[in-house]
Amino acid sequence: MDVLLLFAVIFFAGAASVFFAAKKMKKIGVLGRDINKQKKVFLPEACGIALLVPVWIGIFLIIAFENFNAGFFILGLAVTGCSIIGLFDDLKKKFRGSLSWKARAVPISLFCLAFAFLFSQHWALVPLLALFIVGLAALQNTFAGLNGWEIGSGFIISCFVAALLVTTQFFLLAIVFSAAILGLLFWNFFPAKVFPGDSGTLLIGGMIGCVLVLTGNIMLMAIVFLFYLPHLIDFFVLKLRTNKKDLSQKAIQPYAILENGKLGIPDYPDKKERLDFAKLVIKIFGPMKEWQVVSVIWLIVFLNCLFWFLAFIFARNIFW
Numbered sequence: 602m603d604v605l606l607l608f609a610v611i612f613f614a615g616a617a618s619v620f621f622a623a624k625k626m627k628k629i630g631v632l633g634r635d636i637n638k639q640k641k642v643f644l645p646e647a648c649g650i651a652l653l654v655p656v657w658i659g660i661f662l663i664i665a666f667e668n669f670n671a672g673f674f675i676l677g678l679a680v681t682g683c684s685i686i687g688l689f690d691d692l693k694k695k696f697r698g699s700l701s702w703k704a705r706a707v708p709i710s711l712f713c714l715a716f717a718f719l720f721s722q723h724w725a726l727v728p729l730l731a732l733f734i735v736g737l738a739a740l741q742n743t744f745a746g747l748n749g750w751e752i753g754s755g756f757i758i759s760c761f762v763a764a765l766l767v768t769t770q771f772f773l774l775a776i777v778f779s780a781a782i783l784g785l786l787f788w789n790f791f792p793a794k795v796f797p798g799d800s801g802t803l804l805i806g807g808m809i810g811c812v813l814v815l816t817g818n819i820m821l822m823a824i825v826f827l828f829y830l831p832h833l834i835d836f837f838v839l840k841l842r843t844n845k846k847d848l849s850q851k852a853i854q855p856y857a858i859l860e861n862g863k864l865g866i867p868d869y870p871d872k873k874e875r876l877d878f879a880k881l882v883i884k885i886f887g888p889m890k891e892w893q894v895v896s897v898i899w900l901i902v903f904l905n906c907l908f909w910f911l912a913f914i915f916a917r918n919i920f921w
Contacts, residue, residue: 602667602773607659608780615655615784622651623788623795631692633796637747637856637864637891644793647691649801650684652781656808657681659777668770672720676774676811682712683738683807687799709803710735713810722817733822734810740832741806742799743840743848746855747864747879749790750895752797754902755805756782758828761906762809765821765913771812778808791892820913827909831902835878844875856880863888 626632626645635642660677664670686708710731717730745751759782763775782805788795813822840848847853855877857865865888866880876884882897883889889897 602663604773604776607662607773608776610662611655611659611777611780612784612787614658615652615781616787617784618651618654619648619785619788619795622648626795635748635793635796636854637858638792639858639862642792644796646796647688647798647800648788648795649785649797649799649804650688650691652785652801652804653681653684655781655784656777656804659774659781663773663777667773670770672815673774675716675719676808676815679712679716679734679811680804680807683709684800684804687742687801687803691798691800705799706735709738709807713738713807716811717814720814720817730814733826734807734814736826737810737829738803738806740829740836741809742802743836744832744878745802746850746877747791747891747895748793749786749892750879750898751802752782752786752789752805753895753899754831755802755809756786757899757902758825758906759805759809761828761910762812762825764910765824766812766816769816771816774812778805778812791895824909824913828902828906830905830909831878831898839876839878839881842876843873844877847875850875850877856883859888861888863890864894 623645626647631646632643633646635644657677660673664673686705690705713731713734714727716734717727718724721727721730741751741755744754756779759775759779763772763779766772766775785795785797785801789797809825813825816822836848840850844850853869853875854867855875856879857867859865864879864883866883869875878898879894882894886897
């Protein structure tokens, strides 16, 4: 199967699916304010659910024309379940308030446990593999807040995952994921036209986690986990340490919008520092335009992935 053709088909299918999903969300009133703009801008939310369309198209194309693997179909079911849970949370947030963490974590954990049970090489690894998938989905979901931040980061990581899998039967599946994510990023980069919602971020993290579990290669899983090092720093070193009571940053406006349109760190009433990865970038470089902050974060994610990718290639050549 021609890789470029497959990528193009899935990209256009993804971009078209997001477009129609955005129209539907706007029609039913699932809108969210883009809080980092000087003017009031409201965008369709939960459009990440549209990625299920290109992902399933890609899975069926691979199964039909390249490699019949029942694991690909089961992977599709697992990430569909994760994305639907995210969609329920997206919709409930707009009309009745967010789902509790248990209401989200329990079904997602069950999907991941079932997937890990089916493809684990040893029963003792099942909890760890499930935790790996859940962990990537959660990290993908927490690394967010600015136009294109989470989706662009997910695209970069998915491309490096594809590079890791280039000689395996899972390469085309990784290409499908990357193309689908790019289709969403087309509408989500600055200035964003849509928001992905939890249905998009959980799906992206879940896809990446599941395909690594399918490989059965623990070393590859470890390398991909290190791809998420900036996400780990964002949550455990910054948010959890400086803003434990408001990890989602909803209680107080997370960024100050200056007169020149740049983003800065707000002056909090209690004078306590509240950091996330974007505010850390602003703290280091000073106030910046939203797209500039995201560009710096993308560069950091890219360089982090490149470092671990090259380290893996070097170690493989030396020791294997």
